[in-house]
Amino acid sequence: ETGVTQTPRHLVMGMTNKKSLKCEQHLGHNAMYWYKQSAKKPLELMFVYSLEERVENNSVPSRFSPECPNSSHLFLHLHTLQPEDSALYLCASSQDSLGGNEKLFFGSGTQLSVL
Amino acid sequence: GENVEQHPSTLSVQEGDSAVIKCTYSDSASNYFPWYKQELGKRPQLIIDIRSNVGEKKDQRIAVTLNKTAKHFSLHITETQPEDSAVYFCAASIGAAGNKLTFGGGTRVLVKP
Numbered sequence: 136e137t138g139v140t141q142t143p144r145h146l147v148m149g150m151t152n153k154k155s156l157k158c159e160q161h162l163g164h165n166a167m168y169w170y171k172q173s174a175k176k177p178l179e180l181m182f183v184y185s186l187e188e189r190v191e192n193n194s195v196p197s198r199f200s201p202e203c204p205n206s207s208h209l210f211l212h213l214h215t216l217q218p219e220d221s222a223l224y225l226c227a228s229s230q231d232s233l234g235g236n237e238k239l240f241f242g243s244g245t246q247l248s249v250l
Numbered sequence: 251g252e253n254v255e256q257h258p259s260t261l262s263v264q265e266g267d268s269a270v271i272k273c274t275y276s277d278s279a280s281n282y283f284p285w286y287k288q289e290l291g292k293r294p295q296l297i298i299d300i301r302s303n304v305g306e307k308k309d310q311r312i313a314v315t316l317n318k319t320a321k322h323f324s325l326h327i328t329e330t331q332p333e334d335s336a337v338y339f340c341a342a343s344i345g346a347a348g349n350k351l352t353f354g355g356g357t358r359v360l361v362k363p
Contacts, residue, residue, distance in 0.1 A: 139293075177254070178294070178339060178353040225293070237282065237343070239351070241293040
């Protein structure tokens with residue numbers, strides 16, 4: 136599949152579990168993002184990576200840990216989450232994060248439920 | 251930081267009628283305003299965007315207008331069709347940099363046949 140792919144599509148985890156979300160982009164973009172989408176709330180930016188370096192971290196709790204091993208892959212490691220962390224987690228990419236082609240291409244998201 | 255307010259939160263229109271969604275932003279330095287459409291169960295996709303050096307932009311049945319003085323911008327959909335049913339998000343950014351993009355709360359549009 137071309138574009139931005141995310142796995143898994145759905146995830147149910149307990150508060151003591153450790154899991155990881157994966158995102159892969161096949162667009163040759165230099166920037167990747169994690170967004171959180173909760174019901175009745177705006178899309179919230181969590182992390183931005185540009186050329187594999189983190190350039191933005193919007194005061195996200197440490198129980199969320201991003202990793203960007205290369206410009207095509209982005210992970211979000213989860214541990215000891217809370218029920219209020221249940222949401223749709225969207226990955227996105229863009230050509231550049233610093234004023235270049237700023238159109239965001241989103242993945243289909245991972246619907247996370249924390250029990 | 252930037253704050254983007256979007257209204258209405260839900261909008262129901264009859265097929266063929268027009269739909270208008272309005273957004274206001276707080277930071278006068280914002281200069282890039284995209285609109286994303288998210289159909290049920292699908293990913294958000296950019297449908298149109300406008301930069302602060304123009305006041306209006308059209309693409310077939312959709313148009314966006316920008317009033318920099320009042321700090322608000324609007325999405326207009328004419329001759330609505332059932333496939334226009336979706337959640338629409340406005341956003342504003344400073345410097346057109348993705349890491350400065352602030353989204354509005356979204357508008358759920360339902361086009362009734």
